[in-house]
Amino acid sequence: MHHGIKKLLLLGAGHAHVHVLARLAEQHPADLDVTVLTPYDFQTYSGMTPGFVAGHYSETECQIPLAPLLKAAGARWVAGRCVGLDAGARRVRVAAHPNSPASVPAELSYDLLSIDTGAVLNRQRLDADMPGAAEHALMVRPIEAFARLWPDVVVLARRQPVSLAVIGAGAAGIELLLAMRQRLQAEGLPGSRFTLVTGGGEAGGNYPAGVRRRILRQLKQQGVTVLREACVGIEAGRLHLASGATLACDVPILAIGTHAPAWLQDSGLALSDSGHVLVNPFQQSTSHPEVFAAGDVSSRADRPHPRSGVYAVRAGPPLADNLLAAHRGQALKPHHPPVNTLNLLSCGAGHAIASWGPLHAEGAWAWRWKDRIDRAFMAKYTLGPA
Ligand SMILES: Cc1cc2nc3c(=O)[nH]c(=O)nc-3n(C[C@H](O)[C@H](O)[C@H](O)COP(=O)(O)OP(=O)(O)OC[C@H]3O[C@@H](n4cnc5c(N)ncnc54)[C@H](O)[C@@H]3O)c2cc1C
CATH class of the missing domain: 3.50.50.60 (FAD/NAD(P)-binding domain)
Incomplete structure (x- = not known):
C-alpha cells in the first residue's frame, strides 16, 4: 500500500x-x-x-x-x-x-x-430454543438461501396439497404467508393449508391495535389458521407446540426475530x-x-x-x-432516525395495509404505492452493465 x-x-x-x-x-x-x-x-x-x-x-x-x-x-x-x-x-x-x-x-x-x-439466525441459539428447527425448517435468513429454496416448495405443492406453517408473526412472517397462499392459488393449486404460529402473542404484535385488527381480518378472510402458541420443537412432518399439541406440517418456515x-x-x-x-x-x-x-x-x-x-x-x-x-479528518454529522416510518404490509393479491404512527388504512392503492417505492429503490441502485 x-x-x-x-x-x-x-x-x-x-x-x-x-x-x-x-x-x-x-x-x-x-x-x-x-x-x-x-x-x-x-x-x-x-x-x-x-x-x-x-x-x-x-x-x-x-x-x-x-x-x-x-x-x-x-x-x-x-x-x-x-x-x-x-x-x-x-x-x-x-x-x-x-x-x-x-x-x-x-x-x-x-x-x-x-x-x-x-x-442473522444463530443456529446454535435456535437449536436450544427450538430443537430440530435448524435441521427441518426453511429459514427466512439468509434471505438469498430462502429465495433459492422457495421454488422447491412450489414444485412440492404441484405434486400434492401441502401444509405450510410460518413460525413468527411479525411483518415478514405475515407477508410471506399471505404471499405463499397467493402464489399457490395463482398456480391453481387448491387444498394447501396455511398456519401462522405467533409465538404466543397476537399476529403483528408490534403494530398498533387498529393495524392488528386489519391484519387479523386479512388472515381470516384468506383462510389462514392463527395459532397463538409458541413452537418448541420441529421434526420431519410436524411442529411441537408449547401446549403439548402437535401440528402436522410439511413446510415449516421460520420467520422469528433475528440475532x-x-x-x-x-x-x-x-x-x-x-x-x-x-x-x-x-x-x-x-x-x-x-x-x-x-x-x-x-x-x-x-x-x-x-x-x-x-x-x-x-x-x-x-x-x-x-x-x-x-x-x-473532518467533523462528523449526527443522523436523526425518523420517529415514525411508513409501513406498507403487503397482503398478497395486490392489497396492502399502510400505517404511519397511529394512522392506518388499506387497499389496492397501498399495494401500488409499495410497488412504486420498492421499484424506485431498486432503480436507484441498479446501474447498467459493468
Ligand atoms: C421477508 C422479509 C421482508 C421484509 N420486508 C421489509 C419491509 O417491507 N420493510 C422494511 O423496512 N423491512 C423489511 N424487512 C426487514 C429488512 O429485511 C431488514 O431490516 C433489512 O434487510 C436490514 O438491512 P441491512 O442493511 O441491515 O442488512 P441486509 O439487507 O440483510 O444486508 C446484509 C448484507 O450483508 C451480507 N452479509 C451477511 N453476513 C455477512 C458476513 N458475515 N460478512 C459479509 N457480508 C455479510 C449479506 O449478503 C447482505 O449483502 C423484511 C425482512 C424479511 C425477512
Missing part, C-alpha cells in the same frame, strides 16, 4: 452500503482504497421478497447487481463472509464463499471499517445487551472511532429504534457522509 493511502473496508452490501457505494461512485477520494467483503454479487431487497414469493416479481427483479456498482465506486469485491473481527488489531477474518470466483484472502486489514451485514452475528462477540467492539454493534449518533462505534455500523447489525446507544429495512436505508446517506468525513 502506498504511503498515505487509507483502507476502507465495507462488510456486507446491505441497504446502507449500496448507498455508500453509489456515493463513492460520485466522489472517490484518490487516497482511499475501498474493499467490499460480501458473499454474493447481488444484494437481495427483502422488501420485494414477499412479492417474489407471490409471483409478482422475478428473482432478479429483487436483486441489485453489485458488479456495476462496485466498478463505478472503484471498489474491490472479496466474495466471502466476515467470520471474525479483532477491532484492536483492525483485522477481519474471512471465510470464502463456496462459489467465490477468485481466491480469497484469509484476513483483511483496514484503517476505516463499516459494518452493514444485517441480522446479532456471533462473530461480534469477541471483536472487542462495544455491544448492546443483545450483542449488536453499539453506535453513537454518527453511526460510529462507541468504543472504536474508526468503526461505523448501520442497519440490523447495529444499535443506536442514544435512541434505540426498531430494526427494519427502512431504518437501514435512511442510514445510508449519513453513513456515506461520515465515512468520507472520517477519512478526511
